[in-house]
Amino acid sequence: MDQPIQERHRPVSPKPSPSAVSSGSVLPDDILFFHILQLLPVKCIVRLQVVCKSWQETIGSTHFMRRHLEHSLRARSYTVSSFSFHPGQSNVAKLIFIKRICPYSIPMFSIPIHCDGLILIPCITGEMFMCNPATREFVQLPLGTRSIGMRHRAAFGFDPWSGTYKVALCPILQRYSPAPLGNTVVDTRS
Amino acid sequence: MEVDKGKGEAEETRKVAEADRDTVTLKSSDGKLFEVSKEAAARLSTVLAGMIAGGSIDDNGTDLKQIGSEALENVVDYCNKHANSIPSAALISSSISFNTAPFKEPEEWERKFVDRLSHDALFDLVEAANFLGMERLLDVTCHKISEMMKGKSPDQIREVFNIKNDYTKEELEEIRQELAWAFYDD
Numbered sequence: 001m002d003q004p005i006q007e008r009h010r011p012v013s014p015k016p017s018p019s020a021v022s023s024g025s026v027l028p029d030d031i032l033f034f035h036i037l038q039l040l041p042v043k044c045i046v047r048l049q050v051v052c053k054s055w056q057e058t059i060g061s062t063h064f065m066r067r068h069l070e071h072s073l074r075a076r077s078y079t080v081s082s083f084s085f086h087p088g089q090s091n092v093a094k095l096i097f098i099k100r101i102c103p104y105s106i107p108m109f110s111i112p113i114h115c116d117g118l119i120l121i122p123c124i125t126g127e128m129f130m131c132n133p134a135t136r137e138f139v140q141l142p143l144g145t146r147s148i149g150m151r152h153r154a155a156f157g158f159d160p161w162s163g164t165y166k167v168a169l170c171p172i173l174q175r176y177s178p179a180p181l182g183n184t185v186v187d188t189r190s
Numbered sequence: 191m192e193v194d195k196g197k198g199e200a201e202e203t204r205k206v207a208e209a210d211r212d213t214v215t216l217k218s219s220d221g222k223l224f225e226v227s228k229e230a231a232a233r234l235s236t237v238l239a240g241m242i243a244g245g246s247i248d249d250n251g252t253d254l255k256q257i258g259s260e261a262l263e264n265v266v267d268y269c270n271k272h273a274n275s276i277p278s279a280a281l282i283s284s285s286i287s288f289n290t291a292p293f294k295e296p297e298e299w300e301r302k303f304v305d306r307l308s309h310d311a312l313f314d315l316v317e318a319a320n321f322l323g324m325e326r327l328l329d330v331t332c333h334k335i336s337e338m339m340k341g342k343s344p345d346q347i348r349e350v351f352n353i354k355n356d357y358t359k360e361e362l363e364e365i366r367q368e369l370a371w372a373f374y375d376d
Contacts, residue, residue, distance in 0.1 A: 032351075047372045
């Protein structure tokens with residue numbers, strides 16, 4: 001059987017085979033990724049993607065990310081409170097501007113909602129942005145189907161059945177009243 | 191004590207004698223023998239606990255063909271040190287028993303224990319702990335390796351883990367640009 005070649009001199013026992021080594025590392029992948037890398041902060045793990053292709057593949061896999069999240073959630077509580085996303089403060093606007101998602105204008109955004117460290121920023125005008133502060137990713141979500149002329153409320157959560165995060169947009173069935181923009185969305189805070 | 195009647199008396203005597211001993215003898219892949227407290231071995235290693243309970247411990251040295259003598263010496267050393275530190279460990283775990291965190295930070299002596307090991311010795315100890323089902327030792331060694339990885343550049347990581355860089359120069363440039371933020375210090 002082809003064992004990956006160990007270039008360094010290691011006077012110790014031969015590798016036990018089945019679970020062992022597929023990325024050519026000195027440790028079995030299971031231990032390396034799911035015992036060791038799980039302990040590292042996100043930024044550090046992101047950097048490790050440049051080590052080799054198989055590391056990039058594993059680190060980028062949903063399975064790995066899920067396990068890392070589960071571990072982080074159990075181990076310590078991360079807060080995103082240091083990111084100010086409140087309307088009126090300009091950080092979100094700056095992000096949207098920097099990422100050039102909306103080249104022509106910055107939509108008016110409302111109170112962001114969050115789940116597992118992901119932040120959803122719904123806008124009064126219907127656009128929605130998703131931000132992952134840990135990886136600094138910021139994307140606009142597809143618009144989806146909307147009932148024209150109606151206000152919408154956004155909800156956001158993890159669906160354990162499909163293993164994905166889902167955003168639901170629900171029209172608010174009420175007659176338009178000239179209340180200040182944003183009022184309807186404030187309710188979603190509770 | 192109920193013993194299967196089909197078994198010979200000699201077998202029975204041997205088992206009783208074995209049960210009376212408070213140490214077990216382990217044999218490394220290169221044939222060296224190590225003695226370790228039976229109580230500590232059974233408490234710290236699920237595999238050894240199973241072997242002790244199942245009577246498959248050999249008085250003349252239980253063969254552990256997967257583990258070299260250096261790693262086994264460290265395993266035994268860890269078991270002995272752990273046995274000596276029971277009071278403090280018990281105290282600490284009882285005082286934070288509501289803390290359900292999966293991993294408790296290494297204690298001072300555990301830190302010292304892994305700090306003195308070379309990379310190779312550490313990696314071998316990780317595999318030995320994994321093989322023997324020693325959860326705590328696996329946690330402590332993996333924690334040490336993760337700490338050691340934190341300040342290292344990709345090149346240094348490749349060297350430590352003996353990994354070949356299989357990116358082309360262009361690919362590497364591209365991915366580094368994509369992940370540029372992760373390479374700046376906060």
